[in-house]
């Protein structure tokens with residue numbers, strides 16, 4: 348926390364609560380949960396309920412809905428703090444935080460009044476967003492999107508949805524979902540898709556496979572299955588066929604939040620590397636007394652600090668877009684932080700020597716966790732392409748579709 352670049356009193360108080368929550372509720376449980384073979388057993392409702400008790404779960408809801416009205420910068424700081432304890436817990440909350448923020452922007456008054464009080468009261472209320480399909484991943488991040496396979500046909504009073512989403516964070520745990528569905532099959536997903544609000548118990552909607560993952564195991568990911576699922580007109584978010592406008596409201600905070608999450612893991616790895624270097628004697632002296640190792644620890648620090656500055660700038664600008672936000676900031680901060688984290692992960696393992704490979708030091712879990720954001724929230728290479736297309740005017744402008 349002492350590394351934070353900007354901290355006002357509210358942020359300091361929130362971060363202290365989060366640090367205590369991590370110390371008391373997350374750290375003592377994380378490695379045992381991570382070690383479960385069955386991915387569903389890696390998830391803990393107890394952690395979510397404790398997050399509810401201390402006001403973390405609902406912190407991005409406005410005060411009128413019972414939250415703290417946390418802005419994007421504060422949220423990014425909180426996600427880093429959570430991820431120092433466990434990456435999966437940070438991801439569960441990142442999804443919930445950013446979807447709650449999106450709901451307050453994109454849901455109409457009737458939808459907000461129907462959903463947000465129930466979400467606020469439910470100690471297990473978490474949220475999910477479903478876009479990715481088995482045959483449709485990076486295309487939502489590039490300039491040549493194709494149609495989704497999950498599609499909807501208009502019927503009296505609503506839509507009949509059929510199809511499948513996969514890899515969805517919180518997929519099997521959420522109470523509400525925002526799902527992007529093709530509503531005009533003749534068009535691409537950018538021009539012919541719509542976001543629907545889906546309640547967990549809606550007939551025709553079921554959870555498919557829960558994915559078994561390499562890391563970030565305390566968060567679950569699953570398939571969402573739609574079989575002749577009727578979704579009423581009152582659950583359409585924004586305008587029909589304008590789902591990309593809703594997505595345009597999501598990406599500015601989603602990317603720095605993903606960056607903040609993986610940054611928390613980088614900080615945990617850096618701390619472990621420092622601890623080890625102060626403990627391990629080789630070549631007649633502590634590792635930290637070897638110039639090469641000490642310099643490597645400083646380079647890790649630089650990568651962390653520079654990534655944090657980029658993330659904080661992008662998060663602040665997500666709330667103040669008139670002050671120079673541009674679309675590269677919805678792509679690159681996560682790329683920088685995840686590349687930094689991956690480098691730090693391999694260096695932390697190297698500094699630990701053979702001990703880093705053994706589960707007993709806890710480095711191995713962090714290495715698996717650090718790998719997630721090379722791909723999640725968009726594959727890094729594809730996000731470079733998205734940023735390049737934004738720089739050269741080659742991305743469609745979601746705002747112009749309204």
Ligand SMILES: Cc1cc2nc3c(=O)[nH]c(=O)nc-3n(C[C@H](O)[C@H](O)[C@H](O)COP(=O)(O)OP(=O)(O)OC[C@H]3O[C@@H](n4cnc5c(N)ncnc54)[C@H](O)[C@@H]3O)c2cc1C
Pocket residue numbers: 476477478479481483484485486489513514515516517563568719722723724725726727728729732
């Ligand atoms: C842990 C995790 C959590 C996730 N959570 C969610 C979620 O909550 N909701 C959701 O909707 N999705 C989620 N996803 C999906 C994630 O956003 C996708 O995995 C990601 O967009 C990449 O899609 P893909 O996996 O199909 O890879 P692909 O698109 O198949 O990419 C494969 C390779 O091809 C490259 N590539 C693709 N297109 C191009 C191109 N045009 N030019 C050059 N190279 C290209 C990529 O860079 C990559 O190297 C999650 C994924 C993971 C791993």
